[in-house]
Amino acid sequence: MKETEKSLQSIGQKPSGMTKRSFLQSVGMIGGTAAVMTAMQGWDIGFASEADRPPEMSNDGKGKKIIILGAGLAGMVLAYEMGKKGYNTHIIEANDYAGGRCVSARKGSVIEELDGEKQVCNFREGNYVNYGPWRIPAEHRSTIYYAQQMGVPLEVMVNKSGKAYYYYENKEGPFKGVPIRQEYADVDFAGYEAELLAKVADQGALDSLITQEDKEKLLEHLKRSGLIDNKELNYRANRARGYISYPGAATNFGKLSDPYEMADVFSIAQASRHETADHPAVMFQAVGGMDQIALGLKKALKKNQIEYMSEVTDIIQDDNGVEITYTNTKTGKVKTVKGDYVIATMPLGVLAKINTNLSEDFKQALLTTRSNPASKMGVEMNRRFWEQDDMIYGGVNHTDIPECSQLSYPSGNLFGSAHGDTGVILGYYAMGGGAVSVSNLSIKDRVEFAISTGEKFHPGKYRNHFTGEAMCVSWHKMKYALAGWESWSRRGQERAFPVMQKGDKRIFISGNIASPALSGWMAGAIEGAWSTMEVIDKRVAQQA
Amino acid sequence: MKNYFKIFIALMGSLIFLSTASAQDFSEDGAQIFTDYCEACHQPGGVGFEDVYPALKGNTFVQGDKEEVIYLLLEGRAGMPTFIGDLEPEQITTIINYIRNSWGNKAEEVTQDEVDNAIEMVSEEDDGFGPGN
Structure with a gap:
């Protein structure tokens, strides 16, 4: 039963x-x-979060024409969902592809930044790098919803591997310039914490804080953690930290690894990222590249619903409608199109260059956002040495090198079982100032920086197994993005976001920027689109 | 904690030195900060990039209201990041004075106190988990 x-x-x-x-x-x-x-x-009802599916719109769109600017995730979700509700939706896109920043580079992909240096990807068949979004937490049900709707298979993205490294070269101490296995640092830190807490509890130092009964429970919990010995309460070698020589058959009982000295452990800079609700140890990615989610949405739209290579120059509204003027970037031909509403999903840094007759208040509100620079690099390797030699299967190295605060091993094609003994490491992922300074370098110098940084973790191998093929991006240098993502300052969120959210008569802003708490995530784009379509739907219902 | 720490340091700094004269020697440090953090977009010489990233040279906003420029550096603005997590308070003062007084630009210098006060206004609580995505 x-x-x-x-x-x-x-x-x-x-x-x-x-x-x-x-x-x-x-x-x-x-x-x-x-x-x-x-x-x-x-009953299999489950506990869906608020935003696990698109809103139920009250209205049928009555054929109202909605012009959507930008064929990123937000733009395509708007076109798809509002199209289903009887709105007449059309997308104008400046790039020659759909997906916006939801992209992956694989053989044949092209990346061209503002200063014109053009990269053409020559990775081996099956290899790719997500140079846009790269990880989905389980909490982001909206993203998972579209992956499932579009039949895009998701697989585990290993966001935390104890075998991956911490690396600090700007902090004095015994570990300066030495990669440390995350499991050693994490377990040692927890072990010494347990030891100190158990000892002060045992000596009565917590008696003014907790009851005798709770103290005993706490001590029991600490002793059972496996990190400290039951009698002396000392932290010592243990199976969580692992072995220097792993056990085997017969009389091979293995040898546990010795912890670092307490003072040395305390000198390790705290991990730049702990697991959080949106960065848990186990995350997800689309099989074959995150762009599959964008491509799935594109396929769900009608043919010709997206007009490519169309750079918008003017957005002008009056009482009767809104007129968009745009130029075909290939032919130079100028066109105009009229709609009942326009939803701009392009980054606000891009929108700011466009001639509009938005109200002054609205324009000022849009300016209070900030752009977040982000730079990424994929480097292709001809052997999965990190797996075979170092037992690293996915995971993220954290460093204090601003231009490479994260380096991530691929979670796809583990053991080379999907398409051979080869793979693309996310050679660097930098945000903020580090992303800017690495973007000052030429592509060649960026690759050299990535390889020499990788050598710090895998000396003699990283450079040796590099195929010579790499793809990098600095999103703030991509003409139609100008940022990895945009977000609101605290003041902006309080003062300007409510202005933006309502829209300006017939012009609405959507996408990632409409989700202040989810900025930079695919879920931010999707749920931002959902919130905008609700606002418009209510507006249309009122007018009916 | 980083921001709190910065504020603390900034406050201590202003207590100890009261208002020491703002750095007269911002040009050398400023040039380096400009190269590291600004040039990728605003280009060498602050000439800007086409109509995408504005020229700082001759820019009226840059040479205008001090407070606006300080907040721009701290909070970002459509198309521009915040530098609050990347630059120390003193570096923010230096780079502002540098861009306001280079390439023919001329504007009143901002003081460390003005920058520190603004940092205190805009500092967001750092929960210690670091930035996202």
Whole structure:
């Protein structure tokens, strides 16, 4: 018998003859939240967050023409969802592809930054680098929703591997310039914390803070953590930290690795990233490249629903509609199109260059956002030495080198089982000032920087196994992005965001910028689009 | 904690030295900061990049209201990042004075106190987990 049925019987209720909702209410009254949860799980209802699917719009779009600027995730979600609701949607896109910043570089991909240095990708078949978004937390149900809707398979992206490294070269101490396995640093730190806490608790130093009973529970918990010995309460070699020589058959019992000295451990700079709700150890990625999510959305749209290579120059509205003027970047031909509403999803730094008759208040509101520079580099290797030699399967190295604060090993094609003994390492991912300074370098110098940084972790191998093929981007130097992502300052969020959110008559702003708490995430673009379509839908309903 | 720390240092600095004369020697340090953090977009000589990234040379905004320029560096603006996490308070003062007084630009110098006060205004609570995405 299922657990749920048992629990239902035990509280003497059956679902028949009641609506699910009223039944759940009665279960809740009798059994509390836990009983409701058990009952819901039995029905496979689950606990969806607020934003796990597009909003139910009240209105049918009545053929209202919506011009969407930008065929990134937000633009395509708007076109797709509003199209389904009877709006007539059309996307104008400046690039010659759909997806905006949701892109992956693979054989044949082209990246060209503002100063004109052009890269053409020559990775081997199957290899790619996500030079836009690269990881999806389970919390981002909206992103997962579209992957599933579009039939794009997701796989695990290993965001935290204990075998990956911390590396600090700007901090004095015994580990300066030495890569340290994250599991050594993390476990040693936790071990010494446990030791110190257990000892002060044992000596009575916590007696004014907790009861005797709680103190005993705490001590029991610390002793059972495996990190400290039960009698002396000392942190010592343990199976969490692992082995210097792993056990095997017969009399090979292995040898545990010795912890670093306490003072040395405390000298290690704290990890630049702990696991958080949006950066858990296990995350997800689209199989074959994150751009598959964008391509899935593109396929779901009608042919010709996206007009490419169209650079918008003017957005002018009046009481009757809004007129967009744009230039075909290939032919130079100038066109205009009229709509009932326009939704601009391009980054605001790009929008700021466009001639508009937005109100002055609205224009000022848009200026209070900030652009976040981001730079990434994929370097192709002809052997998965990090797996074979160092047991690193995915994960992210954290460093204090601003131009390479993160370096990540690929989570796809593990063991080379999908397409051979080769792979692309995310050679650097830099944000903020580090992203800017690496973007000062020529492509050749950036590659050299990436390889010489990788050599710090894998001396003699990183350069040796580099195929010579690399692809990099500095998003603030991409003409139609001008930033990795945009976000609101605290003041902007308070003063300007509410102005932007309402739109200016017939002109609306959407995308990542419409989700201040999710800036830079695909979920921010998607949920921003969802919130904008709700605002417009209500507006149209009022006018009807 | 980084921001709190910066504020603390900034406050200590202003207490100890009261208002020491603002750096007269911002040109050398300023040039280096410009190369590292500004040039990728605003280009050598501050001439800007086409109509994408504005020229700082001859720019009226840059030479205008001091407070606006300080907040621009601290908060960012459409198309421009914040530098609050990348530059120390003294470096922010230096780079502002550098761009306001280079390539023929001429404007009143900003003081460390003005920058420190603004930093205190805009500092966001740092929960210690670092930036995202």
